[in-house]
Amino acid sequence: MIAFLSSSYLSLKMTIVTLIATLVAIPLCAVERKDQQPLPDPDNPRSVLLHYSVQVPRHRAGDPPLPMLVLFHGTNLDAVREVSWTNEVLEVMGLRDKVILLAPQGGKGRGPWQGKRDSIRHLMTWAKRELPVDHRRIVFAGFSAGAGFIMNDLLAAHRHELAGAISFAGNSGERIHRAEATDPDVILIMGTDDNPKLARQWVSRARHMGHRVVYREIIGAGHGTVLGIPDTRTSLNRRDLITWALGQRLRSQPPSAEELEFLQRMAEARGRPQATEMVEVARIGGPEAGALIQHWLQSRDRGLQLAAARLSQETLFDGKPIAELAAVAAGGHAETGQAAAIALGRLAAWRFADARAALLNLAALPDRQARAMAAMGLKQAVAFTIYGQHEDQSLFAALVAMLRDPEVVVRRLAWDALSQEMPPVHDSRGKPVTLSVPMLYNPDQDPRTQEKALTDWEAWVRSLPESL
Numbered sequence: 001m002i003a004f005l006s007s008s009y010l011s012l013k014m015t016i017v018t019l020i021a022t023l024v025a026i027p028l029c030a031v032e033r034k035d036q037q038p039l040p041d042p043d044n045p046r047s048v049l050l051h052y053s054v055q056v057p058r059h060r061a062g063d064p065p066l067p068m069l070v071l072f073h074g075t076n077l078d079a080v081r082e083v084s085w086t087n088e089v090l091e092v093m094g095l096r097d098k099v100i101l102l103a104p105q106g107g108k109g110r111g112p113w114q115g116k117r118d119s120i121r122h123l124m125t126w127a128k129r130e131l132p133v134d135h136r137r138i139v140f141a142g143f144s145a146g147a148g149f150i151m152n153d154l155l156a157a158h159r160h161e162l163a164g165a166i167s168f169a170g171n172s173g174e175r176i177h178r179a180e181a182t183d184p185d186v187i188l189i190m191g192t193d194d195n196p197k198l199a200r201q202w203v204s205r206a207r208h209m210g211h212r213v214v215y216r217e218i219i220g221a222g223h224g225t226v227l228g229i230p231d232t233r234t235s236l237n238r239r240d241l242i243t244w245a246l247g248q249r250l251r252s253q254p255p256s257a258e259e260l261e262f263l264q265r266m267a268e269a270r271g272r273p274q275a276t277e278m279v280e281v282a283r284i285g286g287p288e289a290g291a292l293i294q295h296w297l298q299s300r301d302r303g304l305q306l307a308a309a310r311l312s313q314e315t316l317f318d319g320k321p322i323a324e325l326a327a328v329a330a331g332g333h334a335e336t337g338q339a340a341a342i343a344l345g346r347l348a349a350w351r352f353a354d355a356r357a358a359l360l361n362l363a364a365l366p367d368r369q370a371r372a373m374a375a376m377g378l379k380q381a382v383a384f385t386i387y388g389q390h391e392d393q394s395l396f397a398a399l400v401a402m403l404r405d406p407e408v409v410v411r412r413l414a415w416d417a418l419s420q421e422m423p424p425v426h427d428s429r430g431k432p433v434t435l436s437v438p439m440l441y442n443p444d445q446d447p448r449t450q451e452k453a454l455t456d457w458e459a460w461v462r463s464l465p466e467s468l
Contacts, residue, residue, distance in 0.1 A: 030097040031057050035080050036105070039123055049119040053079040055087070055101040059132040064283055067137035067246050068100040068127065072146025074169075075110055079103035082143075089238045099246065102127055106146070113149035120154060124161065136250040136286070139184075141166035141241075144223065148173060151186075151202070159183050163248035166241055169194055169223050172202035179210030182252035185350070187214040187244060189237060191221025204468040212351050214244075215391070215468065216384045237384065244350060247316040249286040259284045267292055272304050282315040290320025297324035297340075302333050309339035312347075319352045326358035329373040330365065341373040345380025348395065356381065356395065363398040371410045375402055379417035386420070393464040400457045404447045411443035418457075 033055040041047040057066060071082040082103040090096040104123055106112030127133055140162060142150045147170020155165055156177045162184040169190055188203060190196035196217055203215045216237065255263070266273060266281060273281075281289050296308035305328055312321055328340040341362075347355035359381060362374035378399050385392050402414030439460065441453045 031055050033083070035083075039104075039119070039126060042122060049122055050116065051079070051105040052123060053083045053101075053103045053105070054127075054131070055083055056131060057097040057100065063132070064280065065132050065134035065137075066098065066100050067139070068102060068131070068133045069245060070124075070127075070138065070140050071101060071103040072113065072140065072142035072149055073103065073106060074142075074144030074146050075112055076108075077143070079105040082146075086141075089235070089242055093239060093242060095242065095246070100127075100131055100133060102131075106149075110145075112145055113153075116149070117153050117157065121157070124158070134283070135161070136253055136255070137163055137246070137248065138250070139164040139166065139245040139248055141168070141245065142170060143168040144170055146170070151175075155184075155186070160252045161250065163250045164245055166245065172199055176202070176206050176209055176211075179206075182250075183211060184251070185212045185214070185248065187216070187241060189216045189218070189241075191218050191223065193220060193222040200468050207467065214349070214351050240349075240384070243314055243346075247285070247314055249316060249318070251286070251318070255284050255286065255288050260288060263288060263292055267295060272301060278307055278311065282311045285315045285317060287318040287320045289315075290317025293317055293321045294324050297321055297328055302336055305332060306336045306339055309336060309343055312343035313339065316347075316350075319347065319354050322347065322352065322354040322358055325355075326362060329358075329377065330362055330367065330370040334369075337369065337373050338376060341377035342380055345377035345383075348377065348381035349383060349385075356392075360394060360398055363402065368407050368410060371402065371405065371407070372413055375399065375410060375413035375417055379413070379420060382417060383420065386418070391465050391467050393461060393466045396464055397461045400454075400461045403441060403443070403454055403457060408444060411447070415441060415443040 033053070035053040036051050037054060038048045039050050039052060041049050059066065069086065071079070071086060073079055073082045080103075083101050086101055087096060090099060102123070104116070104120060106116060107114065124138075128135060138161060140150045140154060140158070142148070147167035149170075150165050151167055151170055152173040152175055155162070156175065159177075159180070160182065164184045165186045167186070167188045170188075172188065186206070188199055190199045199215070199217075203213050206213050218237070254260070262280065263284065266277060281292055293308045293312060296304050299305055299308075308321070309325060309328060312325060322344065325340040325344050329337045329344060331337075332340060341359075344355045344359055348359055359374050359377045362370045363378070365371060365374075378395055381395050382392060382399070386396075396418075399414045399417050402410050403418075405411050405414065439453055439456045441450060441457070447454060
């Protein structure tokens with residue numbers, strides 16, 4: 001009997017241990033990664049077009065499709081490292097099991113992507129057929145030669161299947177097609193130690209041809225350090241880019257009939273929607289879901305307003321709810337107003353003109369809360385341009401004007417925006433770089449006693465361009 005009980009106890013113990021081990025292992029299996037996978041030539045299955053790395057979160061039948069980032073490496077780099085570097089940021093943000101990563105392997109040496117355009121077309125066809133991809137949420141991102149490949153070859157060729165494109169330190173070249181209303185938005189990032197003249201010229205020309213282009217230039221950053229290397233995990237740029245990328249939606253493809261029906265049901269429903277329903281609204285995104293966000297922002301339900309404002313911080317509804325966000329920021333409850341202001345600030349940073357205009361209007365209102373909310377939003381709007389290419393003169397001018405505001409709370413928020421700091425950045429020689437504008441000011445003191453500092457700030461603002 002004792003032996004039987006002992007045996008039963010050991011069996012039960014092993015079962016519990018096995019169960020615990022299984023439960024512990026579940027997060028480790030939340031994604032499946034495969035490296036050096038061959039992509040056969042569809043016209044000649046014995047031939048391999050290229051190899052790729054892919055990481056796919058666990059996905060069951062009936063689960064919503066997932067966004068996909070397609071990563072293009074630079075010269076003498078590889079697909080494996082692109083996935084690993086991106087994973088570092090996704091892990092910090094808690095998003096590793098929410099995004100598909102696909103990284104093709106280019107050639108060796110200089111020009112790793114030469115002649116690869118057709119291979120990428122086949123890779124995209126395969127990915128959309130075999131992976132649980134949300135076809136409205138595909139973003140290309142590349143570094144150096146990979147970024148140049150995107151900007152010179154892929155952006156135009158895939159304009160009707162891309163939600164967005166990101167270029168890190170890439171040669172943007174001379175090819176710029178005239179934008180259509182459905183073209184993807186683009187972000188370019190360069191370091192001042194990386195000869196950014198060509199990038200500035202490309203941005204200026206692309207904007208004149210109708211493209212919405214976000215340009216970020218980091219003082220002192222070189223070709224590699226613009227990524228936030230060596231401290232990739234704490235790079236504000238990379239985390240913001242992930243948020244931007246996951247917020248984009250393909251403009252040339254509307255939501256499915258089922259998704260539109262879901263949005264209609266949500267619009268007609270009474271009461272507060274479930275959290276899962278809000279997540280689905282955000283996943284659909286675009287102007288179609290934006291109409292519902294507008295409706296929620298107009299609600300008298302403060303909790304619903306707050307949820308809608310927070311969704312607007314991370315999902316692009318193509319500017320649809322901007323007017324409602326401005327109204328909530330101006331006259332809403334403090335927490336809701338802050339959420340709306342931050343959403344406006346991010347949209348302004350991502351170059352939505354209506355969001356910029358809304359913040360400037362808030363900054364000019366006589367109401368103290370409206371001006372305070374404007375300062376909070378403007379902090380988001382200038383969070384990256386303050387450290388490099390100082391375009392957006394009007395946004396900086398509004399903040400500098402607030403340094404003379406009669407209300408100390410407004411002055412504090414404006415100064416917080418103008419003196420904000422990023423994690424340490426190192427130049428191409430490994431030396432730390434000071435990024436903030438060194439003009440002393442104390443928001444708690446009477447502005448009339450700080451005329452010299454204020455005059456210096458105002459002169460600095462006058463020297464800035466509004467746009468490249």
